[in-house]
Amino acid sequence: DSTAQNFTFNVAPCSIMNKSSWSTNLTWIPRSDITFLKVVFNVWFDGVKALHWKEILCSGVDDEYSVCGRLKGETIATSFDIKGARTKFPKGNYNIILQGFSDDSENNVIICLNFTMIVKQEPF
Secondary structure, three states, rough: OOOOOEEEEEOOOHHHHHOOOOEEEEEEEOOOOOOOEEEEEEEEOOOOOEEEEEEEEEOOOOEEEEEEEOOOOOOEEEEEEOOOOOOOOOOOOEEEEEEEEOOOOOEEEEEEEEEEEEEEEOOO
16 A cells, blocks of 8 residues: 555665665555465666565475565564675665565555665776
C-alpha cells in the first residue's frame, strides 16, 4: 500500500564503508508475514545502472536470517555484520531502489525503498 513504512537501516560508523565488515542495525514493522522474502537491490549513477543484485533471503525452509518467519505487525529490531568484498563507488550521488517481494515472481511487493547514497570521496 502507499502508507509510509516504519523502516530504519544504519551502517555504523559511516567511515568504515571501505572496510571488509560493516556493523549494521535494522528496524522494520512488516505489513505481511515473512515466510518468503526475495530482495532486489538496484543502484543507479548518472542514469546508468551501476549494480543489480537479487537474493532469496527467506524460503520457508531452514532460513538463517532472523527476519524470516516474522509475523505481520511484529517489530523486527536486529544488529548484524555484513562481510565480504565491497563494490568501490566513485564520488557522487547514487539512487538506490531496494524492493522486497513475498514471491519469487516479483509480483507481490512487501517493501519498496528509494533513497540516495552520497559518496563524498574517491575510493582508495
